[in-house]
Amino acid sequence: MKKAILSLLLVISGLMCSFAQSNNGVEMATGLRSSGKIYVVVLVLVVLFLGLAIYLFTIDSKIKRLENQNKK
């Protein structure tokens, strides 16, 4: 088990190194990288917020189910 985890970590770190190298000096002009990369922050916040919103809805439906059970 320990060996498996260790080798997995090695593979991940190797992958990260290779990605870092391929990115060196390459300026990508995609929208997500422009303007001080603020869009990435917006994206992260939107994802977090959507997660919380869905969570609220699941709580809402769970309470609704309990209410229906109580009515019977």
Added chain:
Amino acid sequence: MKSYWWKILGLLLLLYSIIMGLLGPVPALPIVHETIRNVYFHVPMWFTMFTLYVISVVCSVKYLSSGNPKDDIIAVESVNVGIIFCAFGLISGMLWANFTWGDPWPNDPQLNGSAIATLMYLAYLVLRNALEEEQKRARISAIYNIFAFPIMIVLMYILPKTTDSLHPGAGGNSGFGEFDLDGMMKVVLYPASLGWILVGIWIMTLRFRIRKLEYQNDTAAS
């Protein structure tokens, strides 16, 4: 679906406020710089808290005339959620103040007033827990709530405006509207406030429904 529309509306308004709040145009001001965007997130916390406290005091008045335990539960859950939003407002304000006023708690009358008002509402919750008998608890805490509400307004919205405060719109400071001449911040601030108010009320109703279920189970068991 019929009862869900305002919840979805609240979430969509918040989504809009996050995207437009970070990407929309803002006035370039000294000292605050980009932190002016905090207006979109810090101020709605206080609007939401205020709305929830209004709901609470209305339900307290209703309880005194009707004696319906449902009104009492709405009153207490509104204060519970309102205090959460008040804490968010205080924490976000302290973070913001640390980087623009140079101190997380500069002895600003608005800050001290809101701290005392928060303590008052915490005392309301403590008072409720101290009383055992259900009707007595509901009635005494309703009366306390009705007295606490105007004091909260005076402490947070009237006294700070009459003295020198670091907050906009007090003392010699310019109000929010004076540097937002073309209304580019209003189109984000107002939807954001409405969105947070709707979501705050939603969370309050969730807590209220849980409390009601507990209440029904308790009365059914005894």
